[in-house]
Structures are given as C-alpha cells and as structure tokens.
Amino acid sequence: MNKIKFLGTSGGRFVLINQLRKSGGTWLTLDDTNILIDPGPGCLVSCHASKPKLNPQSLDAIILTHRHLDHSNDINVMIEAMANGGFNKKGLVFAPRDALEDDPVILKHFRDHVEKIEILKEKGTYKIGNISFETPVKHVHGAETYGLNFFGKNHSISFVTDTKYFDGLESFYHGEILVLNIVMFKEMEHVMHLCVDDAEKIISANKPKLCVLTHFGMTMIKAKPWEIAERFTRNLGVKVVAASDGMSIDLDKY
Ligand SMILES: [Zn+2]
Ligand SMILES: [Zn+2]
Known part of the structure; x- marks a missing residue:
C-alpha cells in the first residue's frame, strides 16, 4: 500500500509545546x-x-x-531505531549542511549507524530504494530548508515545507498530491511561513489531484483548518483536506 501518514500536524511553537497537535513528522x-x-x-x-x-x-x-526543533528533535533516536539499535549499519539520512556542522542536530555518535548521510542542496536529486526525490529550491526560512518532490512508479508527491512565500514558489512543486505547511492564518511580518492566502495562490496555480494542509500554528487552529479546506474545495475546484494527527492518505485512490 502506498500511503502518507501524518504523525503530527503542529506548526507554531505554542501548538507544539502545549501539544495541541502532535509533532512527530510524516511517514511516507x-x-x-x-x-x-x-x-x-x-x-x-x-x-x-x-x-x-x-x-x-x-x-x-x-x-x-531543516534543523528547527519541531522537525528534528527525534532525529537521533529515529536513526538509532532505523539501524536496529545501532547493531546493523542501515538506512540513509538526508539533511541540509547546517544540520550537521557547528551545533549539529544530528549527533556525531549516530552518524556511523547508517549507510550514508547525504547533504541536501538546491536542485538536488536523490534515490532511496525504488523511488527518487528532488529538492528543487532553497526556501526562505530561518534555517537552510528544502521542500521535497517524490517520484514513485505511479505517484508524485510534493511537500512544500516551511518557507515564506516567494515569487515562483508554486512552479517548483507539481506533485499530483501536494502537502502544504500552512502555519499562519494571515500573513505576519517577519514570520517566515505560509498563510492561507499563499495556499490559495499555490493550489489555484498547480491544481493537484489532492492538497493536504498541515503544520498548523495557533492562528490556524483557531480558524479551524478543516473549514478552510472545505472552502478551498468549494471555491478552487481541487479536493483539499486538513491533516489531523494520525490521518492516513491512501495514495492509490488518486
Ligand atoms: Zn516548522
Ligand atoms: Zn521551521
């Protein structure tokens, strides 16, 4: 079965530290x-x-x-788990350079547990088992950050991770399934995240088969993301859903 499972859907720091939404990332x-x-x-x-x-x-x-805490806190224990407690050198890790250098979030102790650590770069293309993915553009965010385009046999999935909107952002992410990190309801100056208006622009331009909104900050939680998703579905002619903790998307339905 091909699926995306949302282990966590929190974005802003108060949603995270109060665990109003969980924060475990995404399993594909x-x-x-x-x-x-x-x-x-x-x-x-x-x-x-x-x-x-x-x-x-x-x-x-x-x-x-990217290296922000809400994305990286469990990276070391998950490397330990992927590598069977460190007893088998196993698995690949991909991260931007600043997650590995000076004040690294991936501790040196765990690095030789895995087969390979690859540095993510703008316009990078990578392989994992049967699939490939690319990091088409460096995002505008407080740390070195990339979005992801995955290509499987029958599926393409784009993850637009943390970023401030920039001109042409949507032109880099044409997956049939589009996952958007929408932290804010309205644009806030100096906050380097996407808001609802940005989401509308991206969805209208790209018309994916399915769009999933996730990574919600407090203003999004208050605005009821499922209502925003319903409004988008009605107005944009694209099926849009708001992720919830533990939600699973069966990719073979699309
Ligand atoms: Zn984040
Ligand atoms: Zn971030």
Whole structure:
C-alpha cells in the first residue's frame, strides 16, 4: 500500500509545546520504501502508538527538511531505531549542511549507524530504494530548508515545507498530491511561513489531484483548518483536506 501518514500536524511553537497537535513528522510509504520526514518531538512514541503500528526498524531513510526543533528533535533516536539499535549499519539520512556542522542536530555518535548521510542542496536529486526525490529550491526560512518532490512508479508527491512565500514558489512543486505547511492564518511580518492566502495562490496555480494542509500554528487552529479546506474545495475546484494527527492518505485512490 502506498500511503502518507501524518504523525503530527503542529506548526507554531505554542501548538507544539502545549501539544495541541502532535509533532512527530510524516511517514511516507511508496513502492515498498519507507521514509520518515522531519521527526519532531514524540515521533518514536507516535510510531509505536500508531494503528496499525509503524515499525521504525522498517525505515529505509530519514529526511530532515531543516534543523528547527519541531522537525528534528527525534532525529537521533529515529536513526538509532532505523539501524536496529545501532547493531546493523542501515538506512540513509538526508539533511541540509547546517544540520550537521557547528551545533549539529544530528549527533556525531549516530552518524556511523547508517549507510550514508547525504547533504541536501538546491536542485538536488536523490534515490532511496525504488523511488527518487528532488529538492528543487532553497526556501526562505530561518534555517537552510528544502521542500521535497517524490517520484514513485505511479505517484508524485510534493511537500512544500516551511518557507515564506516567494515569487515562483508554486512552479517548483507539481506533485499530483501536494502537502502544504500552512502555519499562519494571515500573513505576519517577519514570520517566515505560509498563510492561507499563499495556499490559495499555490493550489489555484498547480491544481493537484489532492492538497493536504498541515503544520498548523495557533492562528490556524483557531480558524479551524478543516473549514478552510472545505472552502478551498468549494471555491478552487481541487479536493483539499486538513491533516489531523494520525490521518492516513491512501495514495492509490488518486
Ligand atoms: Zn516548522
Ligand atoms: Zn521551521
């Protein structure tokens, strides 16, 4: 089965520290390849609490889109789990350079647990098992950050991770399934995240088969993201849903 499982859907720091939404990141299973994206706080716990349970030892790779705490807190324990407690050198890790250098979030101790650590770069293309992915453009965010385009046999999925909107952003993400990190309801000066108006622009331009909104900050939680998703579906002619903790999307339906 090809699926995306949302282990956590929190974005802003108060949603995270109060655990109004969970923060474990996203699990993607595509063409028999298991990939964990952005293992934030509680990722390991959420994998085991998941129904059906997700076994971290079955992971083929972990991708860190950027080093911020809500994306990286559980990276070391998830590397430990992917590599069977460090007893088998196993799995791939992908991360921007600043997650590995000076004040690294990926501790040196765990780096030789895995087969390979690859540095993410603008216009990078990478392979994991049966699938490939690319990081088409560097985002505008407080740390070095990339979005992801995955290509499987029958599916393409884009993750527009944390970024401030910039001209042409939508032209980099043409996946049939589009996942958008929408932290804010309205644009806020000096906050480098997408808001609802940005989402509308991206969805209208790209018309994916399905769009999933996630990574909600407090203003989004208050605005009821499922109502925003319903409004988008009505007005934009694209099916849009708001992610909830533990929600699973069956990619074979699209
Ligand atoms: Zn974030
Ligand atoms: Zn961030």
